[in-house]
Amino acid sequence: MPDPLPLHDGCPQPRPDWVPEGCASDPAFATWVMQGVRPSGASTVRPPARRRPALSTEDYVRGVLARDPGVLGRAITLVESNAPAHQRQAQEVLAALLPHTGRARRVGLTGIPGAGKSTFIEAFGLRLAEQGHRVAVLAIDPSSAVTGGSILGDKVRMEKLCRHPHAFIRPSPSGGSLGGVTRKTREAILVCEAAGYDVVLVETVGVGQNEVAVRAMVDAFVVFLIAGAGDELQGIKKGVIELADLLVINKADGDNLPRCLAALAEMKRVLHYLRHATEGWQTTVQTASARTGDGVADVWATLGQFFTTGERTGSTARRRREQAVAWMHALIEEHLRAGFYGAEPVQARQAEIENAVANGALAPMAGALALLAAGGR
Ligand SMILES: Nc1nc2c(ncn2[C@@H]2O[C@H](COP(=O)(O)OP(=O)(O)OP(=O)(O)O)[C@@H](O)[C@H]2O)c(=O)[nH]1
Numbered sequence: 001m002p003d004p005l006p007l008h009d010g011c012p013q014p015r016p017d018w019v020p021e022g023c024a025s026d027p028a029f030a031t032w033v034m035q036g037v038r039p040s041g042a043s044t045v046r047p048p049a050r051r052r053p054a055l056s057t058e059d060y061v062r063g064v065l066a067r068d069p070g071v072l073g074r075a076i077t078l079v080e081s082n083a084p085a086h087q088r089q090a091q092e093v094l095a096a097l098l099p100h101t102g103r104a105r106r107v108g109l110t111g112i113p114g115a116g117k118s119t120f121i122e123a124f125g126l127r128l129a130e131q132g133h134r135v136a137v138l139a140i141d142p143s144s145a146v147t148g149g150s151i152l153g154d155k156v157r158m159e160k161l162c163r164h165p166h167a168f169i170r171p172s173p174s175g176g177s178l179g180g181v182t183r184k185t186r187e188a189i190l191v192c193e194a195a196g197y198d199v200v201l202v203e204t205v206g207v208g209q210n211e212v213a214v215r216a217m218v219d220a221f222v223v224f225l226i227a228g229a230g231d232e233l234q235g236i237k238k239g240v241i242e243l244a245d246l247l248v249i250n251k252a253d254g255d256n257l258p259r260c261l262a263a264l265a266e267m268k269r270v271l272h273y274l275r276h277a278t279e280g281w282q283t284t285v286q287t288a289s290a291r292t293g294d295g296v297a298d299v300w301a302t303l304g305q306f307f308t309t310g311e312r313t314g315s316t317a318r319r320r321r322e323q324a325v326a327w328m329h330a331l332i333e334e335h336l337r338a339g340f341y342g343a344e345p346v347q348a349r350q351a352e353i354e355n356a357v358a359n360g361a362l363a364p365m366a367g368a369l370a371l372l373a374a375g376g377r
């Protein structure tokens with residue numbers, strides 16, 4: 001404890017530097033500085049933040065299989081980490097969990113920002129959790145580094161689901177590359193399955209490529225549309241509709257209901273002309289409103305039919321096998337690309353060769369060969 005300030009002018013209070021000598025006894029001088037009081041037993045020194053002890057691979061595996069939510073969260077943090085040591089341990093954990101994975105219904109949900117996905121998932125997830133399902137929600141938003149993200153909003157919008165003991169909600173880390181976010185989400189799905197979640201919902205904002213990435217990691221894909229938002233905006237012309245097994249015209253309530261019913265009729269016509277996303281399954285369209293609850297149960301009923309059909313025709317199992325092989329090739333490509341561009345001789349020549357190609361001094365093919373040669377290929 002520092003020495004107390006000197007007493008002044010007979011006053012029992014300490015005299016700060018800025019009080020002129022002799023002033024404190026002047027009745028016009030009204031400021032006194034009181035000595036601080038320290039409550040007994042309290043310390044001004046903050047205790048050091050407690051570091052959680054590191055978990056061994058066995059701790060992770062045991063905790064996830066025992067459905068310990070704390071260990072589940074940490075296991076997902078481990079698979080999300082880019083640190084090489086964490087990645088090595090993550091692969092050990094995943095290898096041990098693998099026999100316990102694959103039993104969930106994997107459902108992707110997409111739609112333009114504000115289409116009502118999170119609000120729907122809250123109502124839908126709660127319904128499933130109350131029926132005894134264990135529901136995991138993984139929210140991907142690779143755009144969030146730019147837009148500030150909707151992750152906080154999601155947590156607020158899924159407030160009741162967040163607190164349900166049979167639900168687990170995990171936003172993806174913001175700002176990663178799409179490839180990185182995709183790997184992390186795929187691995188997070190496996191960890192959730194090993195922890196006994198039988199429904200895994202992957203929410204993604206429909207802003208372009210990420211719909212395709214999510215389609216490649218789920219069994220069923222739901223696209224949310226809102227009446228009056230414009231075809232272009234909703235990716236109808238970009239073929240997002242062709243990825244869907246189920247289209248939901250959302251927010252079908254109040255004044256918006258007639259417009260939604262008109263959109264429903266229109267979309268039913270459009271679907272006749274489109275290629276379907278899943279062999280043996282006719283893509284369907286329906287309306288829903290999380291606000292009134294209308295149509296929410298119907299979405300699960302349709303997904304139930306989808307999965308029954310998938311079991312009968314073998315399309316779900318086939319899709320999973322294809323997804324696993326495609327994922328392996330994606331990992332190889334990522335590895336080769338990182339190895340090539342990370343190599344010192346490539347980095348040394350890359351800017352110069354790019355400039356030459358940009359200026360027209362070198363044809364793109366000649367540039368590619370030159371850079372490949374620099375990388376020893
Ligand atoms: N009328 C009506 N409004 C809804 C409904 N569902 C969501 N909303 C409103 O729509 C807005 C956006 O809802 P969100 O659930 O955050 O939409 P989102 O698609 O998850 O949005 P992002 O995650 O930002 O892409 C909120 O203001 C909701 O209150 C609904 O069924 N009816």
Ligand SMILES: [Mg+2]
Pocket residue numbers: 117118119150154203
């Ligand atoms: Mg959302």
